[in-house]
Amino acid sequence: MSANKTELKGEDLFYSYIADYLDGELPRSLQTQFDALLASKQKELESFQANRGKFQSALGDVGGSEALKHKLRNLVQDDQVRATIEASEIADVERSELWSNILRRSVLVAVVLGLLGAAVYYFMPERLGNFDVIEYIGYEALALEEDPEGRTNLPSSDLEEIRQFVGAIPGLEFKPELLRPIKGWNPEGVSIIDYDVMKVVAVNYVSPERSNEHIHHFMLPGKLSSMKFKGEEADYRGIKYRVYGNDKINIIVWQQSADMVGALAGHRSAPELAEMVRMGTPE
């Protein structure tokens, strides 16, 4: 309220400014006069305060009908025009959202592909390097000897049948190449070992004339040079191999083909295993 001076006196002044007083907006120039009047009207002040709240609240609940509001809207825009405009606005929003969604999804796909690419880039070169497959197949060879039946996917002594089975194994990252028949060692079956990072195939051989001694020809994907296992290098009549050995088993590892590493595991010495590889390798 703007007036700081007033011609009002007595009750007129009191009731005129009672709301300003309650709202903390009483002009300072009227403070003394108002306080003097208030001294005898405390009850009225309280009553006014309570009733003003009731009045404002009750009146605030009063509203015009929908029909009235409809008329007011139609003063500027009839229903048909409004509906057309709203439909057009909705279509605009939908179109905008569609493009926004396409853009958002494209960005998302790009991010996912980028992450996948980064993951592949990060993990692939390291995969063979970190995974010491030779150590694993060392354990695997011993386990095959202890429980050949439980770990053999195809029990067979027919090399042709084995060749066909191995050639049809799904998900291999290499073209499997079997050894040629090795004199004194009979095929016994095929085992497929699925490590998370690679799938390995083993053809198991048994030698009846050597008290059913076993050897196992493992076929692994990749390059010998990418393996974590380095081992001792040797050359047996043109076959370059590396040797892994412990007190239970020897393994020689060589690059059998462009995309496949061969590993022959058994209880023979490394040169004997190398000789078997030489015998099993086409000239």
Next chain:
Amino acid sequence: MAQGLTSGLSEKQLALYTNQFYERADLIFRFGALLSLSREGGERVTEETFQALIEDFSQVKSGTSPAVLLMALAWKSWNKVKGQKFHEWKLPILQSMKTLGVEQRAALFAIDVAGLEIDEAAKIFGTSDTVVRQMLAQAHKHIAVTAINV
């Protein structure tokens, strides 16, 4: 889109009408209802007010206070329709204000409900600040001493 407007308002004016004036339709309805003590009267005052607003909407400036302009038009509208007979609205809050004069109700509403300044109300009612203060004082006294039913 402007060609589709039934009132000939531009898009900008339509937005101004919708956001600043139409949104206050209930305020004007309450004013009309309080003065006429009637729903019918409230609706008549509101319709007249908005009709007048639209007829002269080109004069509305962007800085114009919508509440002041609407209250001014509503007061004119009330004076236009006040001679008509309206069905009384037996709403307790309106009944509580029945014994208060219409000018006092108008001043009470303008200052305490619509939030106008004394001088703005005085201009609308075509009187002085002091008279508005006197009308307001009488309304406040009525509120202080009357049982307000809601």
